[in-house]
Amino acid sequence: MSTVVEVRAVSVSRSGRRVLQDVDLDLAAGEWLAVVGPNGAGKTSLLHALAGLVRAGGRLRVAGLDPGSTSRRRMSRVVALMPQQPVVPEGFSVRELVALGRTPHRSRWGSETARDRDLVEHLLVRLHLTDLAGRPAATLSGGELQRVVLGRALAQEPRVLLLDEPTSALDLGHQQDVLDLVAGLQREQDLAVVAAMHDLTLAGHYADRMVLLEQGRVVVDARPGEVLAEPLLRGVYDARVEVVPRPSGPAVIPVGSGA
Numbered sequence: 001m002s003t004v005v006e007v008r009a010v011s012v013s014r015s016g017r018r019v020l021q022d023v024d025l026d027l028a029a030g031e032w033l034a035v036v037g038p039n040g041a042g043k044t045s046l047l048h049a050l051a052g053l054v055r056a057g058g059r060l061r062v063a064g065l066d067p068g069s070t071s072r073r074r075m076s077r078v079v080a081l082m083p084q085q086p087v088v089p090e091g092f093s094v095r096e097l098v099a100l101g102r103t104p105h106r107s108r109w110g111s112e113t114a115r116d117r118d119l120v121e122h123l124l125v126r127l128h129l130t131d132l133a134g135r136p137a138a139t140l141s142g143g144e145l146q147r148v149v150l151g152r153a154l155a156q157e158p159r160v161l162l163l164d165e166p167t168s169a170l171d172l173g174h175q176q177d178v179l180d181l182v183a184g185l186q187r188e189q190d191l192a193v194v195a196a197m198h199d200l201t202l203a204g205h206y207a208d209r210m211v212l213l214e215q216g217r218v219v220v221d222a223r224p225g226e227v228l229a230e231p232l233l234r235g236v237y238d239a240r241v242e243v244v245p246r247p248s249g250p251a252v253i254p255v256g257s258g259a
């Protein structure tokens, strides 16, 4: 399998403080990596470094490009970020917002092609957004907007898809639907996925590998079955949890104080 993301001794500082330190990881095309860890562990910082949105020390390569020295437009053709807190441009409809994802592929003055339009329509259907297509994006609920923002990221046709808490606002059915859609693209198009997620059961179910971060450092990089282990999670999250083996993978269950 070909390596599409290479991270070597990467560090990130914010406001003079190290928030990522000595991070090493590789990702192959068609692989799904879940990034997990407590609040403030550095998950978003890692995704932003991969997208070239924050300056990082060390060596980073995404589809062969160095995010630190490559133009935003060029990076956007190979890597797409679905952010945790999307900013919605004023006055944009749902369809227009999804279509924005095509911008990096268009020539500077080029207009929308038939293929651009077809892809956008396909994504609107697939994300159950056709009824909302004409609505101002600013009027959507949190879960509706999350699907629109995923649509915009997928419209970029990236080789690497970065998902920052992609299901935090979604109901149960839409969580599965959205992650199944991404898993389908992972298989069909060899899409590499890096997903920061707090739902450890869901993260483990879809991921080939999981990286557990704590205070900016990688604690473990392994298969979900090895990362989702009670002693490890109790220690890193300072939480009461039970891990129950299931045919579909380990289920991580928070346990009340009386248990």
Ligand SMILES: Nc1ncnc2c1ncn2[C@@H]1O[C@H](COP(=O)(O)OP(=O)(O)OP(=O)(O)O)[C@@H](O)[C@H]1O
Pocket: 014, 015, 019, 037, 038, 039, 040, 041, 042, 043, 044, 045, 046
């Ligand atoms: N712009 C910034 N200025 C200063 N500190 C920042 C900035 N952005 C992030 N940080 C800090 O960097 C650390 C890592 O933040 P990051 O958002 O990467 O964590 P996270 O693992 O994604 O957290 P969460 O699970 O809460 O989303 C945190 O301590 C955060 O306060």
